[in-house]
């Protein structure tokens with residue numbers, strides 16, 4: 001993808017993200033219909049669907065040849081990342097959206113033949129936009145993010161662990177995780193994968209472990225993290241799978257082997 005085309009897509013994507021953010025903020029005054037998906041805690045509202053539809057209509061109208069991977073079913077059913085693929089989570093952190101009315105984000109990425117070119121994570125209520133064009137720096141609003149520190153002592157690190165540390169056939173060894181939690185300086189859990197990845201990219205989190213993420217949760221975050229020299233893989237170190245559910249480790253590369261080798265054990 002050449003730079004002129006990429007800049008154009010970036011400006012367009014950014015304006016749609018800001019517009020969708022306005023629609024979502026306006027919806028907070030309304031009574032929303034709330035449904036569940038894979039389980040009782042996997043929530044979806046009419047606003048998740050409306051926000052997704054807003055993006056899908058814009059993308060299809062302006063770029064009929066582009067493809068879309070998205071959470072709520074208005075995108076395409078893809079089995080490859082060939083061509084230009086938009087990867088969208090219209091509201092990441094729906095439980096926060098419903099219960100807290102804050103701490104949720106829109107996550108939008110554009111991949112070209114499998115390479116992440118543009119990533120946008122918009123923290124809707126804070127009005128903070130994380131954005132990246134691969135190779136041109138990662139930003140939090142107008143401030144460029146620094147490269148991640150080249151050394152972090154595990155005892156001085158902040159670890160984010162997702163509250164669901166188990167999922168069906170994949171369970172972490174909780175004793176090992178307890179040891180890890182005791183070893184690090186502090187733990188956090190935000191409830192929005194996209195904002196958690198943004199936290200890794202801006203250095204407020206040193207490592208993040210999650211057991212159940214889909215491509216729309218990590219597609220933009222992965223570009224941000226890699227831009228500042230961070231790593232993002234599955235928790236056994238294998239590459240992320242854009243066509244299934246993923247475990248994930250992301251963070252400072254210095255901590256990756258230390259955490260994966262000493263504290264991650266799947267039962």
Ligand code: 2AM
Nearest residue numbers: 038042091092093094191192193212213
């Ligand atoms: P979502 O809000 O878009 O569903 C919450 O811990 C984080 O995990 C959110 O980013 C949430 O995304 C994501 N997540 C992925 N799969 C989930 C599931 N089955 N149930 C709840 N949250 C899920």
Ligand code: CA
Nearest residue numbers: 071089091092
């Ligand atoms: Ca979502």
